[in-house]
Amino acid sequence: MIRVAFTMIDGSKWKGGWNYLLNLFQILSLHQKDRITPVLFLGEKCVAEDVTPFQAIPGIELVRTSLLDENRRIRSLMQALLFGRDVPLRKLFNVHRIDAVFEAAQFFGWRLGLPAIAWITDFQHLALPDMFSVRARWKRDIGFRAQVLGRRIIMLSSEHARRACETNYPKTCGYTRTVHFSVPSGPGVTIIEARKIADGYGLPEHFFYMPNQFWRHKNHIRVLEALAILRQRKAPMMVVASGKESDSRDPGYSLRLQTLVKKLGVGNDFSSLGLIPYPHVAALMRASVALLNPSLFEGWSTPVEEARTLGIPMVLSDLDVHKEQMEDKASYFDRYSSKSLANMLKRFQPMNDVQREQYADEAKCDAKQRVRHFSEEFTSLVECCVHNFKL
DSSP, rough: EEEEEEEEETTTTTTHHHHHHHHHHHHHHOOHHHHHHHHEEEETOOOHHHHHHHHTSOEEEEEEEEGSSSGGGHHHHHHHHHHHHHHHHHHHHHHHTTOEEESSSSOOOOOOOEEEEOOOOHHHHHHHGGGGGGHHHHHHHHHHHHHHHTEEEESSHHHHHHHHHHHHHHHHHTTTEEOOOOOOOOOOOHHHHHHHHHHHHOOOOOOOOOOOOOOOOOOHHHHHHHHHHHHTTTTTOEEEEEEOOOOOOTTTTHHHHHHHHHHOOTTOOOOOOOOOOHHHHHHHHHHHHEEEEEOSOSSHHHHHHHHHTTTOEEEEEEEEHHHHHHSSEEEEEOOOHHHHHHHHHOOOOOOOOOHHHHHHHHHHHHHHHHHHHHHHHHHHHOOOOHHHOOO
């Protein structure tokens, strides 16, 4: 049994990372409880909303400590960079008999004395540098280089990300591993139940659903332009969006979108629901014509993976990682062309309810295999990391 230290990811700042951690723990508890014990370290001031779902997972240990409170984060990082490790935190790992450490957006030092796996989600700051300030780009890059120099095993969620990693950080060659994450299908909802939830939001019978945070690289502007084209063609379509309506890197983005909606005259074609309960996201996927992800960049898309598990048809931007994730089981359009998206939405053929149910049943069986494979890949990586560290 290997005891692996994880640190809590703030759900208000990075919901995708928080969901990833919760999903990983649930899968390890289900499939790898005899091989891995996750030990989750969290600050004493961590909010209950973030913590409660983890407390319900069997076999997970939670450790509260002021060493991981937000006001100490910079100090911990400086100790890790300058002296090789945060000594008090390292002692705490010893107390809890930690065998390996999982780093997510955090660096514990080049003299940590424990095998460490660094999970890097993507390299967006290199692919879309204009989406970041100079300071933010340097911050990300320095963090990645510290993990490279610290001889971490670098875990990526896609082959696309692995290639980018080895190209931009050549010293990672031989130290990268791809672990495609997946999500369990869960109990799900019927079409009728999903439709009731959609009705509660006042949504029409046919709509495309875009459950992305309101970040600039998610490409909402292209969607609005496509809807304007369709309205001009007398073939209006409805797109429903949900997600946190703020972007810390571009605080004015949401307001610009609202202004553009009015300017293009697509107020009846685009609906933003803001942040909605997670079960409602799955229900709206189920009720929609298809999931829409027009993103300019992804690491390994969580909404796409969730829709895949539910058997939801998809319209995706032509990212290499989208094609790696879905292959020929999605429809793709040019992410830089609003006309390409408009054409795709117009010719998209919705499934009937019988087809949808059949597709959902097939997806559920496929999801079980992918989840088991994910748990095995992750566990084998941890075991390999610990074994090699001891050699």
